[in-house]
Amino acid sequence: MIFDNTWLDIAARGILLAAAAIIWIVILIRMNGLRSLSKMTNFDFVMTVALGSLVAGAAQSSDWKGFAQALAAMAGLFFIQFTAAIIRKSSDTAENVMQNQPVFLMRNGEFCENGLKATRVARSDLIAKLREANVLELSSVRAAVLETTGDVSILHGDRLEETLIENVKRV
Structure with missing residues (x-):
């Protein structure tokens, strides 16, 4: 059966x-x-x-x-x-x-200590994400953003269009 x-x-x-x-x-x-x-x-x-x-x-x-x-x-x-x-x-x-706001972890090559602290992201974790994004110099990082999903977006290069960061929270 x-x-x-x-x-x-x-x-x-x-x-x-x-x-x-x-x-x-x-x-x-x-x-x-x-x-x-x-x-x-x-x-x-x-x-x-x-x-x-x-x-x-x-x-x-x-x-x-x-x-x-x-x-x-x-x-x-x-x-x-x-x-x-x-x-x-x-x-x-x-x-x-319904939605959290993304938060800056880095801006213009500088760590955002308040953002790291508020989101409980360790500097070493962010550095690992920078390596994953193939960042070769901190000064080239325009923004590192903790997204609402928990992902970290790394924006690097010569310039950054403001539209890409218009809703990102500065802590």
Whole structure:
């Protein structure tokens, strides 16, 4: 009998349910669009982590009710993300409430000590990011920014267009 408690049936159920959950996510991503699993905002990142947890829960479901509930929760997350994106786009107040502001960690070759302290980023971590960005001289760094997603953007070169840093917070 399929899906009794033998190790083979348990493994088959896990594989089948995991595959079904992944197919469901692909369908939801196709409906919701390319931004579904982006990491543009902290909200997007939380969505991605929550989806992973729900896939794991779906794959481990011992009954169809638990599996269906995990699939419904996934659809709910996509709906919430879609709604939040519309609200953020239409209201500056909502944008400010839902989204953190990027912070300068370096500006014009100088470390922003207040920014490093406020964001709890160690100078050594920032230096590692500078190396990753192939920075050869600190004086060439126009800006190092801790983005809302936790990524660090390094802007270096001869000049910097102000539009690229217009919403970055100076601490």
